[in-house]
Amino acid sequence: MAAASTYKLSATRLNRLFLAGELSAVEITESVLQRIKTVEPKVTAFLTITAERALERAKKLDSRRRAGDTELGALAGVPVAIKDNLCTDGVPTTCASQILKGYVPPYDATVVERLHGSGALIVGKTNMDEFAMGSSGENSSFGVTRNPWDPNRVPGGSSSGSAAAVAAEEVPISLGSDTGGSVRQPAALCGVVGLKPTYGYVSRYGLVAFASSLDQIGPFARDVEDCARLFSVIAGPDRRDSTNAGRTPPAIKFGGEPSLKGVKLGVPREYFAAGIDSEVKARLDEAIRQLQALGASVAECSLPHTEHALAAYYIIAPAEASANLARFDGVKYGHRTSGASGLLEMYGKSRAEGFGPEVKRRIMIGTYALSSGYYDAYYKKAQQVRTLVMRDFEAAFAQFDALVTPTSPIPAWGLGEKTEDPLTMYLADVCTIPINLAGVPALSVPCGFAGGLPVGMQLIGKHFDDHKLLQYAWAYEKVTNHAAARPALEGGL
Amino acid sequence: MTVKYEPVIGLEVHVELSTATKVWCNCKNEFGAAPNTNCCPVCMALPGALPVLNARALEYTVKTGLALNCEIPHYAKFDRKNYFYPDNPSNYQISQLDLPLCVGGHVEITLADGTTKQIRIQRIQLETDAGKLLHAGDDVAEADSSLVDFNRAGVPLIEIVSEPDLRSAEEALAYLNKVRSIIKYCGVSDVKMEEGSMRCDVNISLRPVGTERYGTRAELKNVNSFSAAARGIEYEIKRQTAILEDGGEVEQETRSWRDAKGISVTLRSKEEAMDYRYFPEPDLPPVVLTAEEIDRVRASLPELPDSIMHRMMNEYGLSAYDASVIVAEKEFAEWFDRAVLLAGKANAKAVANWQTNELNRVMNARGLGPDQIPLSPEQVAGMLKLIEAGTISGKIAKTVFEKMIETGKDAATIVKEEGLTQVADEGELLKIALEIVAANPKVVEDWKSGKAGAAQWFVGQMMKATRGRANPQLATKLVTEALEQHAGQG
Ligand SMILES: [Zn+2]
Numbered sequence: 001m002a003a004a005s006t007y008k009l010s011a012t013r014l015n016r017l018f019l020a021g022e023l024s025a026v027e028i029t030e031s032v033l034q035r036i037k038t039v040e041p042k043v044t045a046f047l048t049i050t051a052e053r054a055l056e057r058a059k060k061l062d063s064r065r066r067a068g069d070t071e072l073g074a075l076a077g078v079p080v081a082i083k084d085n086l087c088t089d090g091v092p093t094t095c096a097s098q099i100l101k102g103y104v105p106p107y108d109a110t111v112v113e114r115l116h117g118s119g120a121l122i123v124g125k126t127n128m129d130e131f132a133m134g135s136s137g138e139n140s141s142f143g144v145t146r147n148p149w150d151p152n153r154v155p156g157g158s159s160s161g162s163a164a165a166v167a168a169e170e171v172p173i174s175l176g177s178d179t180g181g182s183v184r185q186p187a188a189l190c191g192v193v194g195l196k197p198t199y200g201y202v203s204r205y206g207l208v209a210f211a212s213s214l215d216q217i218g219p220f221a222r223d224v225e226d227c228a229r230l231f232s233v234i235a236g237p238d239r240r241d242s243t244n245a246g247r248t249p250p251a252i253k254f255g256g257e258p259s260l261k262g263v264k265l266g267v268p269r270e271y272f273a274a275g276i277d278s279e280v281k282a283r284l285d286e287a288i289r290q291l292q293a294l295g296a297s298v299a300e301c302s303l304p305h306t307e308h309a310l311a312a313y314y315i316i317a318p319a320e321a322s323a324n325l326a327r328f329d330g331v332k333y334g335h336r337t338s339g340a341s342g343l344l345e346m347y348g349k350s351r352a353e354g355f356g357p358e359v360k361r362r363i364m365i366g367t368y369a370l371s372s373g374y375y376d377a378y379y380k381k382a383q384q385v386r387t388l389v390m391r392d393f394e395a396a397f398a399q400f401d402a403l404v405t406p407t408s409p410i411p412a413w414g415l416g417e418k419t420e421d422p423l424t425m426y427l428a429d430v431c432t433i434p435i436n437l438a439g440v441p442a443l444s445v446p447c448g449f450a451g452g453l454p455v456g457m458q459l460i461g462k463h464f465d466d467h468k469l470l471q472y473a474w475a476y477e478k479v480t481n482h483a484a485a486r487p488a489l490e491g492g493l
Numbered sequence: 494m495t496v497k498y499e500p501v502i503g504l505e506v507h508v509e510l511s512t513a514t515k516v517w518c519n520c521k522n523e524f525g526a527a528p529n530t531n532c533c534p535v536c537m538a539l540p541g542a543l544p545v546l547n548a549r550a551l552e553y554t555v556k557t558g559l560a561l562n563c564e565i566p567h568y569a570k571f572d573r574k575n576y577f578y579p580d581n582p583s584n585y586q587i588s589q590l591d592l593p594l595c596v597g598g599h600v601e602i603t604l605a606d607g608t609t610k611q612i613r614i615q616r617i618q619l620e621t622d623a624g625k626l627l628h629a630g631d632d633v634a635e636a637d638s639s640l641v642d643f644n645r646a647g648v649p650l651i652e653i654v655s656e657p658d659l660r661s662a663e664e665a666l667a668y669l670n671k672v673r674s675i676i677k678y679c680g681v682s683d684v685k686m687e688e689g690s691m692r693c694d695v696n697i698s699l700r701p702v703g704t705e706r707y708g709t710r711a712e713l714k715n716v717n718s719f720s721a722a723a724r725g726i727e728y729e730i731k732r733q734t735a736i737l738e739d740g741g742e743v744e745q746e747t748r749s750w751r752d753a754k755g756i757s758v759t760l761r762s763k764e765e766a767m768d769y770r771y772f773p774e775p776d777l778p779p780v781v782l783t784a785e786e787i788d789r790v791r792a793s794l795p796e797l798p799d800s801i802m803h804r805m806m807n808e809y810g811l812s813a814y815d816a817s818v819i820v821a822e823k824e825f826a827e828w829f830d831r832a833v834l835l836a837g838k839a840n841a842k843a844v845a846n847w848q849t850n851e852l853n854r855v856m857n858a859r860g861l862g863p864d865q866i867p868l869s870p871e872q873v874a875g876m877l878k879l880i881e882a883g884t885i886s887g888k889i890a891k892t893v894f895e896k897m898i899e900t901g902k903d904a905a906t907i908v909k910e911e912g913l914t915q916v917a918d919e920g921e922l923l924k925i926a927l928e929i930v931a932a933n934p935k936v937v938e939d940w941k942s943g944k945a946g947a948a949q950w951f952v953g954q955m956m957k958a959t960r961g962r963a964n965p966q967l968a969t970k971l972v973t974e975a976l977e978q979h980a981g982q983g
Contacts, residue, residue, distance in 0.1 A: 085541075086541075087539075087540065087541040093540070093541075095540070100540070103540070105534075105539065105540065105541070106534065106539070107534050107539075107542075109541060204541075204543060205541065205542070205543050206541040206542075207541055208540040208541045209540075209541070209776075211775075212775035212776050213775035239545065240543060240545060241543050241545075242543065242544065242545050242546065242776060242777050242778055243543075243775075243776065243777075243778060319772060320772075320775055322575075322770075323573050323575055323583075323584075323585045323770075323772070326575065326577065326583065326584035326585055327538045327540070327582060327583045327584055328540075329577065329579075329584060331579045331582075331641070332537065332538070332539075332582060332641075333539070333540075343579065347577055367770065370575070370770035370771075370772055371768055371770055372768045372770070375770075375772075379772060
């Protein structure tokens with residue numbers, strides 16, 4: 001029977017209760033929708049709430065279960081929120097941009113199909129930095145999302161809404177996308193688990209592209225087991241994405257005594273350099289001791305090209321974005337200016353009116369970097385740096401099973417604090433960006449608090465070792481109580 | 494002393510591949526469908542859609558490359574070429590910049606004087622065709638509004654880039670015809686200029702004869718037919734010659750060919766040249782082809798025109814001219830081969846004669862394309878069998894040939910219905926010969942006095958009297974006999 005606190009349950013537990021007939025999908029959905037109604041005014045994590053569609057699916061799911069259907073799926077009965085850059089057939093998909101305001105795709109992204117196939121109930125589309133460009137959520141053109149731990153602070157970005165919705169217990173799990181840290185960094189700042197899968201594990205078909213060679217869709221959850229469950233649903237082969245590796249992840253089993261015996265962990269010193277908050281560093285040091293206590297061997301190591309990764313990223317990502325966002329021109333869909341007198345004016349005005357300042361900034365950087373005469377100095381050089389960053393990781397993984405770093409050098413900052421200075425904002429992603437350049441998997445798991453704000457530990461693994469990272473994180477989570485911590489939203493916000 | 498100039502010409506030929514579906518999606522690749530009916534999220538560049546390479550388009554490109562004697566690198570990649578235009582839904586074209594699918598080929602062209610020349614091919618790249626714009630006005634800048642049809646957007650397009658080895662409009666035309674012919678043999682495109690499935694850009698410069706260094710070139714766009722290419726080249730040669738002779742300098746620019754007016758006009762100067770900001774396409778992994786995969790495509794190549802031409806000359810003794818006319822079109826060569834198969838190898842030359850003369854004449858007169866040959870190989874073989882058997886004469890055959898085209902009937906039926914069987918009855922023909930000789934004493938006198946042509950005149954009269962049905966050899970023999978008999982009597 002549904003309790004008032006049904007929404008608080010994990011996805012794994014909701015799925016079990018639903019399959020066992022102890023909770024109906026409609027009861028679960030209603031509980032979650034009620035929770036959203038209650039806390040959404042304080043968090044504003046959502047751009048669209050698809051209550052009717054979710055309840056419709058829930059009803060169908062309930063009747064299938066009653067009819068004895070046993071193939072209901074790993075997320076049957078589980079409400080999910082998804083970032084608003086994932087295409088949903090018949091539901092607006094805006095990337096939090098004026099240029100796509102009111103745009104309704106005619107097809108579902110592969111991950112959306114997979115969610116539906118697993119019995120998940122999509123309850124809404126979440127806020128984000130416009131076109132996933134940003135680290136605070138403040139670049140949304142539809143308003144800011146607040147950090148559930150402190151309403152005057154940012155939730156991180158760009159998957160701001162997806163991270164905040166899970167932290168605020170509006171949904172047990174959600175999907176974001178991670179191009180330079182956009183899942184892991186808000187996960188860290190909101191105190192939830194977030195995974196950036198190996199590039200090519202999750203199909204990008206239907207993810208509105210920011211930087212194609214870096215983008216990867218990833219799950220948010222309040223615990224590692226839920227994160228793994230959602231990852232297992234979305235990862236796998238898809239012929240519609242030519243960069244998909246065609247691999248199905250191995251079944252991930254949790255249980256038994258948590259142990260990291262025999263696991264070799266490296267701690268790259270470049271990730272603990274100047275700029276790291278002292279409390280964040282203290283939480284990481286504690287976490288590393290706990291990993292050792294679990295049986296892992298820990299040694300310091302070096303990823304020498306880390307300092308150049310940020311610069312390379314801010315050439316490669318904008319370069320790809322400048323082409324990916326060229327299609328938003330007012331011709332076929334999205335915003336078209338009124339009253340342009342010619343083609344060029346229509347292009348110019350539609351884009352000037354439709355894109356926000358950060359998106360324009362990156363389109364200009366990318367266009368410049370690809371221009372004839374500058375290509376070799378910028379884009380080509382950045383690709384060379386990317387190769388060096390990859391080699392750094394290859395060398396490290398010859399010695400270690402995984403690497404341990406902070407996810408963000410600082411905890412959540414105040415709303416408006418960094419909006420005037422894009423460069424300091426870019427520095428917030430210094431620990432997450434090299435991972436996207438290398439295409440390896442990484443996750444962020446809560447490791448305590450700094451001044452009352454969540455801190456995340458990042459575990460980085462070898463290509464397609466996503467399941468191992470999840471197992472290491474599970475062991476860590478079992479011996480700490482960070483996953484149980486929840487922000488107090490019911491009180492006075 | 495005046496300087497003589499030599500044109501240096503290179504061609505970029507664009508060919509739409511006739512795959513069943515488009516290059517990055519599963520939409521149908523067909524001509525003439527209702528606007529925007531063959532589209533999907535991928536070829537309309539909807540947000541989130543991704544391209545997937547059509548394996549057949551890859552195979553067709555490699556096949557074309559092998560047919561044009563190219564090398565097929567084991568590693569190729571795609572690049573984005575960025576430019577804004579409403580017919581291009583993503584505002585970038587997926588193309589190939591530095592690592593195309595085919596490099597370094599060549600074709601041999603034959604000129605009117607019988608000489609041959611090798612034209613080198615620099616590269617062949619696989620890319621994407623754009624949609625089609627319909628303007629409510631002269632062009633996109635002047636129109637009140639424009640409509641876009643995305644049916645053609647995403648159709649696979651190959652660009653065949655020649656080295657600047659061509660030196661005249663004639664050579665350019667021969668090259669275009671040769672490339673078109675080879676592509677048609679490969680079955681990778683229907684190469685119809687009128688449907689836009691084959692187009693070309695011309696790069697042309699002049700240099701003083703005998704010098705090595707290339708002059709400044711102009712690029713000619715909007716060349717929509719082979720003859721327009723020839724006219725455009727002739728015009729450019731004149732235009733650039735006039736500038737140079739005036740002591741001026743040719744500008745490096747892109748020009749547009751206005752065929753109706755017979756002039757080219759500036760489209761973009763060097764300063765306005767587009768910066769396409771190419772970079773590697775991140776949505777597509779590089780193409781890696783193994784030697785086995787390339788060999789498999791090689792094994793699927795049909796016999797190509799050069800080889801067929803040599804076979805026709807060596808096996809059947811055809812002249813180079815006849816053979817070149819026949820192999821120029823795949824349908825002609827197939828028609829010839831079938832007719833020879835039916836009529837026998839001994840008739841091969843006769844088949845070629847009928848095909849390149851009579852049939853060609855009729856088709857030209859009626860404006861028929863190679864896929865509209867109005868006579869079947871069976872019909873012509875049947876006719877040649879009747880000639881061989883002596884049933885009809887070569888002269889009668891011409892009549893039969895025309896009737897076959899007109900009625901579609903076979904030769905035997907026509908000969909029977911029209912009573913065109915050759916008269917080979919010696920007694921009957923001798924009787925006619927004696928009558929003619931008796932009726933023309935004056936010519937008999939001429940014959941007696943040894944006047945040339947008199948005997949031939951009697952043969953002509955024989956043919957006339959028999960409506961051409963007399964066996965010509967027999968008629969000649971019997972006229973002589975009749976004249977001698979007559980002389981003996983006289
Ligand atoms: Zn399509």
